[in-house]
Amino acid sequence: MTEIRRRDLLLAGLALPGIVGAVNHGAGDDSSEPKRFEDTVGFEVADVVSRCRLAILPLGSLEFHGPHNPLGSDSIIISGIAERVAARTAGLLFPTIRFTQCPAHTAQFRGTISIRPEVMTMYFVDVLRNIARLGFRKIFILNGHDGNIGPGRGAIAQVADETKDAALLFVSWWEFLPGEMMKTLAMFHQANGGHGHGGPLETSAMAAFRPDLMHLDQAKDLAETPDLSGGPPYFLQKSTATDWPGYSGKVSEASAEKGRKIIQISEDGIVRLIENWLKHDEVPGSW
Numbered sequence: 001m002t003e004i005r006r007r008d009l010l011l012a013g014l015a016l017p018g019i020v021g022a023v024n025h026g027a028g029d030d031s032s033e034p035k036r037f038e039d040t041v042g043f044e045v046a047d048v049v050s051r052c053r054l055a056i057l058p059l060g061s062l063e064f065h066g067p068h069n070p071l072g073s074d075s076i077i078i079s080g081i082a083e084r085v086a087a088r089t090a091g092l093l094f095p096t097i098r099f100t101q102c103p104a105h106t107a108q109f110r111g112t113i114s115i116r117p118e119v120m121t122m123y124f125v126d127v128l129r130n131i132a133r134l135g136f137r138k139i140f141i142l143n144g145h146d147g148n149i150g151p152g153r154g155a156i157a158q159v160a161d162e163t164k165d166a167a168l169l170f171v172s173w174w175e176f177l178p179g180e181m182m183k184t185l186a187m188f189h190q191a192n193g194g195h196g197h198g199g200p201l202e203t204s205a206m207a208a209f210r211p212d213l214m215h216l217d218q219a220k221d222l223a224e225t226p227d228l229s230g231g232p233p234y235f236l237q238k239s240t241a242t243d244w245p246g247y248s249g250k251v252s253e254a255s256a257e258k259g260r261k262i263i264q265i266s267e268d269g270i271v272r273l274i275e276n277w278l279k280h281d282e283v284p285g286s287w
Contacts, residue, residue: 034086034093045134052092053278054138055131058082059152061145063102064109065206066198066247068219071111072098073198073206078144080209081173081267088271091140094131097124101147105241106197117151124155132163140274143172146197160285169277176269177201177262187258190224190249198247200254201262208259221250 037055040048060075070076079096086093102114115123131139141152149172156168174195182193182201194201207214225248228234277283 032087034083034091037092037094040092048092049135052090052136054089054091054140054274055094055134055136056082056086056089056091056140056142057094057127057131058096059100059141059143059145059148060096060098061100061102061147062098062111062113063106063145063147064112064198064246065202066219066245066251068215068217068247068251069198069203069206070210070213073202074145076209076213077202077205077263078142078173081144081263081270082142084263084267085142085270085274088267089274091274092136096144097127100145101151102145103147103237105238105244106246108240109246114147117147120148120151121154121158124151125158128155128159128168129163132159132166137165137167138278139166139168140277141168141170142270143170146172167277167281169274171270171273173266173270174201176266181265185261187261188250188253191227192224194249194253196225196248198251199249200251200258201249203251203254204256204259205262206259207254207256208263211256214254214256216251216254219245219247219251221252222248224249 035048035052058075058078058081060072060078062071063074064071065073075096075098082093082096085091099113099115101117101120102112106112107114128139128141141156143149143152149170152170156170160166160168177193177195179191179193179195182188182195183191185193187204188194188200190200194204196202203214203216222245228236
């Protein structure tokens with residue numbers, strides 16, 4: 001529990017300085033283009049790897065996010081953030097992994113494509129092994145989907161154990177927007193600050209990149225899901241979720257404008273985390 005609280009405080013501290021800047025800057029302000037792995041020509045590979053400080057691998061999903069959001073919401077959000085982060089950190093941006101594991105209670109919805117968690121762990125391991133084989137010793141995994149956390153951490157543990165001098169950092173974009181911060185910003189009127197699958201926070205973030213794909217008229221506002229723990233994080237999986245429509249919260253409060261502010265806060269926090277990580281190579285593993 002102490003570790004969780006310390007980690008939450010660290011992430012909150014990293015993100016808080018971005019709040020002021022986010023009021024005046026939104027997603028899409030940075031026009032610089034990142035260097036993309038798939039655009040690298042064969043003769044350039046060695047030079048590109050030697051010049052880039054780190055590899056950036058985004059993880060998304062193809063999952064039902066309610067009738068108002070696209071199936072690729074997680075992939076759209078994380079791809080957009082990753083592009084901006086790569087441009088600001090001079091990282092080499094790898095393609096977003098979209099076919100991933102989805103929980104049982106969303107897998108039942110038409111449109112969700114879910115891969116078994118054990119398969120995803122092996123798949124992530126192979127991708128990370130190949131990135132390390134290119135010569136990268138700093139690999140940043142930027143996650144946009146809850147179902148990637150378990151397989152992703154398992155893969156990182158294996159690759160770090162078998163690769164000399166490798167350092168792999170895994171973070172989810174929404175962790176830079178803790179509930180207490182979101183309540184302070186007062187964008188969404190629910191106790192957890194708008195968090196929740198397909199809820200107003202996530203829908204706003206998606207709309208920041210693809211407002212043309214947001215259809216709020218297709219979804220009604222829902223009552224907030226009760227917090228079983230009273231605050232501490234927990235992990236609950238169910239085979240099915242009876243009468244659950246596949247999303248959560250008061251989605252009518254979502255907007256692209258709010259999404260741009262949210263994305264900026266998260267992006268700024270992620271960039272600070274990467275810069276601190278690269279400056280302090282002596283830091284041990286996760287604490």
